[in-house]
Amino acid sequence: DGGITQSPKYLFRKEGQNVTLSCEQNLNHDAMYWYRQDPGQGLRLIYYSQIVNDFQKGDIAEGYSVSREKKESFPLTVTSAQKNPTAFYLCASSSRALGAGNTIYFGEGSWLTVV
């Protein structure tokens, strides 16, 4: 099936540990994104990548890191520097820049809980 695959779906982490969330897409999209969702809040952009080997900070990048070594993969690392990491994380992709008939598609999300 074509789409965006996030793993794991549920992840528990001890405070002080880094954790990496996986995102893979087989849509041949150039751009990929990571969003964070908290209850009662809209989605907030963490990082995005327009193309392989490039990525840009979003609105809430502090405490997170990403890499884009392959077109189909955009893993997100939640570092111990992220003060409030418990949240629902959504990966997304678009074939190119948004607008003008181009839209963004989401994966099914990953729940991260820090204990």
Add this chain to the structure above:
Amino acid sequence: GQQLNQSPQSMFIQEGEDVSMNCTSSSIFNTWLWYKQDPGEGPVLLIALYKAGELTSNGRLTAQFGITRKDSFLNISASIPSDVGIYFCAGLNSGGSNYKLTFGKGTLLTVNP
């Protein structure tokens, strides 16, 4: 970052009723998107709007791109129980990056059978 004002925050309606929700902004947008999110899942695109004044339907859903380019609404007609979920608007600011969507906080819709 910029936020969209989405209202209402929540709605509780009877099956068969029509629903309307909207998003407004103080700045101009050149794209409006409407998504539905089921609990624990990723948002799914419902309707995309790219031109001011555009009115687009998708089954029982209708959305419009406001003529001022600062608002959009979504209507759902003859609601059914599976319409339950959170509906988000998202917009692309005409003066910003073409990779950074702004999201509303969502409208939680509950449909009573």
